[in-house]
Amino acid sequence: MSSEFNRRNFLKTIGVAGLGSVLASKAKADSNEPNAAGVKQQSETPQVPTRKFGKSGPDVSALSLGAIQLIDTPVILTSSLKWGVTYWDTAPVYTGGNSETCIGKYFAANPDMRKKVFLATKASGAHDAAGLEEKLQASMKKMNTDYIDVFYGVHGLNDVSQLTDELKTWAENAKKKGLIKYFGFTTHGNMAKSLFEASKLGWVDAILTTYNFRLTKDPMMQKAIDACHKAGIALTAMKTQKSVNVETDEDKKLIEHFSAKGFSEGQAKIKAVMEDERIAAVAVGMNSVALINENVAAMLDKTKLAQDDKDALAEYASATCSGYCAGCAHICDAAVVGVSNINDVMRSLMYHNSYGDTQLAKQTFAAIPADVRARLLTTDYRLAEQRCPQHMPIARLVRQATEILA
Numbered sequence: 001m002s003s004e005f006n007r008r009n010f011l012k013t014i015g016v017a018g019l020g021s022v023l024a025s026k027a028k029a030d031s032n033e034p035n036a037a038g039v040k041q042q043s044e045t046p047q048v049p050t051r052k053f054g055k056s057g058p059d060v061s062a063l064s065l066g067a068i069q070l071i072d073t074p075v076i077l078t079s080s081l082k083w084g085v086t087y088w089d090t091a092p093v094y095t096g097g098n099s100e101t102c103i104g105k106y107f108a109a110n111p112d113m114r115k116k117v118f119l120a121t122k123a124s125g126a127h128d129a130a131g132l133e134e135k136l137q138a139s140m141k142k143m144n145t146d147y148i149d150v151f152y153g154v155h156g157l158n159d160v161s162q163l164t165d166e167l168k169t170w171a172e173n174a175k176k177k178g179l180i181k182y183f184g185f186t187t188h189g190n191m192a193k194s195l196f197e198a199s200k201l202g203w204v205d206a207i208l209t210t211y212n213f214r215l216t217k218d219p220m221m222q223k224a225i226d227a228c229h230k231a232g233i234a235l236t237a238m239k240t241q242k243s244v245n246v247e248t249d250e251d252k253k254l255i256e257h258f259s260a261k262g263f264s265e266g267q268a269k270i271k272a273v274m275e276d277e278r279i280a281a282v283a284v285g286m287n288s289v290a291l292i293n294e295n296v297a298a299m300l301d302k303t304k305l306a307q308d309d310k311d312a313l314a315e316y317a318s319a320t321c322s323g324y325c326a327g328c329a330h331i332c333d334a335a336v337v338g339v340s341n342i343n344d345v346m347r348s349l350m351y352h353n354s355y356g357d358t359q360l361a362k363q364t365f366a367a368i369p370a371d372v373r374a375r376l377l378t379t380d381y382r383l384a385e386q387r388c389p390q391h392m393p394i395a396r397l398v399r400q401a402t403e404i405l406a
């Protein structure tokens with residue numbers, strides 16, 4: 001079986017639909033076996049590649065299970081482990097807390113597996129040391145573990161000033177006590193500036209950042225990633241795929257291009273990021289066995305993207321830019337008065353429109369300060385729209401988000 005996964009034409013031969021069904025049937029069969037995530041199966045099944053987690057970290061699976069849509073279905077966890085996807089990324093806010101609960105149930109039933117999993121969670125909504133401690137303890141309790149491998153102490157950092165000395169002291173103590181192994185933050189806004197400045201701090205171990213085929217050409221982002229890499233910070237990429245709308249001409253064209261090559265467009269987007277060796281792993285939200293299989297296949301396949309593949313992604317990025325918020329919040333924030341969270345509004349809408357996760361979308365929207373939310377519909381966005389490099393119809397999207405999520 002393993003040799004099949006190394007063939008250049010692996011994805012072509014099975015095809016995207018076939019790949020899903022063939023591997024899904026196997027995974028289904030395996031999941032019915034006792035101890036489906038056990039070592040015995042792992043030795044028989046090809047494992048996704050690993051990469052070093054920062055300068056001094058362990059080798060982690062280069063595909064990380066984004067547990068953002070995890071509900072109480074252990075088959076997602078067992079299926080991911082079967083392929084060696086041992087880096088799990090969750091947060092207390094995912095699926096209204098069910099994501100961590102599901103992981104906790106899994107560890108309660110399979111205590112031997114805890115040490116095989118590299119577990120990340122986040123201090124969602126915490127702003128100070130007491131908040132971090134509370135979030136950490138709650139997450140450990142829910143997940144039936146006495147340590148977290150990587151703790152993202154700021155969830156959704158927009159400015160590096162959020163990394164206070166208080167958090168630094170807390171992180172150092174938590175590491176000394178063995179409660180966490182690595183400390184870092186997640187960022188969806190002002191990523192380049194945040195990464196670049198964090199690289200100079202000397203106490204950030206890991207960053208989970210938005211990074212995808214659209215941003216691989218951004219010179220500021222490249223400079224920031226380079227600085228983090230040189231500083232030994234482990235970078236995990238997220239928001240790499242974003243679902244496509246098969247009704248649009250641009251999406252149809254992209255799907256057809258990669259389909260002819262034997263890839264899905266999602267697999268191509270993962271490859272586009274993982275060809276960057278500075279990235280330790282790509283965290284992908286996976287809520288079905290078919291999706292795990294598709295992404296695992298992309299990781300196992302050794303084919304590099306050809307120039308025409310890169311051109312197809314670049315052309316798609318350009319044609320669809322007005323539907324993608326690039327997180328450059330400093331640009332739009334400086335162009336409006338009284339509203340400083342436009343990228344958070346856009347992210348909320350993305351969770352609703354692309355992930356179909358209205359609960360997370362509403363949570364993200366509700367986390368925007370109440371006084372800012374109250375001004376959203378009366379703010380003049382014309383200058384922000386003029387300056388937005390993605391040419392986003394900001395006013396219309398803010399209106400849409402408010403109607404759906406407020």
Ligand code: SF4
Pocket residue numbers: 324325326327328329330331332333342343346387388389390391392394
């Ligand atoms: S709305 Fe435009 S300017 Fe603002 S963060 Fe998104 S892409 Fe950048």
